[in-house]
Amino acid sequence: MKAWQWLTSLALCIVIYIGLNSSNESVRQFITSVVYSTEHMTVMRNTVNELFSDGEVVEVASTNQKVxxxxxxxxxxxxxxxLSYEDPITITATQSGVMVYTGHTARTGKVISISYDDGYTVTYGFIDDFYHLPYSTVAQGEVIAMKEQGELFIQIEKNGRVLSLEETVEWIKDHG
Structure with a gap:
């Protein structure tokens, strides 16, 4: 990395650190809203990519076999x-995106959420293993989670709206 890229990264980290540790609640709420908003996450990711990319484009072939x-x-x-499955499945990224959440919830067990470049945010629950940390990027076809037989929770959002049953099934046919 070039010196200006290091300085820009350092300045950004300092601003976020100071903002999150600030006693001023409005500053903390602003930073939290920026970090947790899918639209802002996409803008931040694209900005960072523009700042730090060398212009090299890497072609990635999809290994997604519509499982x-x-x-x-x-x-x-x-x-x-x-969704009920009789066999274990490997969940792969349908395209490039950012992991926006990994963790555990009371209703859906072990959960991951990924924000894709086309504006869809997909949440998978009741998974057995996940392989990426929050705010890490994933490429198309990259394994993001594993699910043994049983039930898998899926919720798909586009522009803040949760897809209906018919739209979800159609998305799964096209991407899954």
Missing amino acids: LVKFVAIKRYDQGFK
Whole structure:
């Protein structure tokens, strides 16, 4: 990296650190809203890519073999759906994106959320293993999670709107 890139990174880290440790609640809320907003995350990611990329484009071939389509049953659960599988599946990124959440929730167990470049945000729950940390980038076809047989939670959002059953099934056919 060039010196100006290091300085820019250092300045950004200092501003975020000071803002998060500030006693001024409005500063903390602003930074938190920027970090947790999918739209702002995409803008920040693109800006950082522009600053630090050398202009080299790497072509990545998809290894996605549409394993999500092989579900046995689907039913509404929370704001998303539960898909039932008889065999273990490997969940891969349908295109390049950013992991926006990895963790555990009371309703959906071990969960990951990924924000794709086309504006979709997909949340998978009840997964057994995930392989990326939050705010890391993933390439198309990259393995992001594993699910043993059983139920997988999926919730797909576009522009802040959760997709309906028909739209979810169509997205799975096209991407999964």
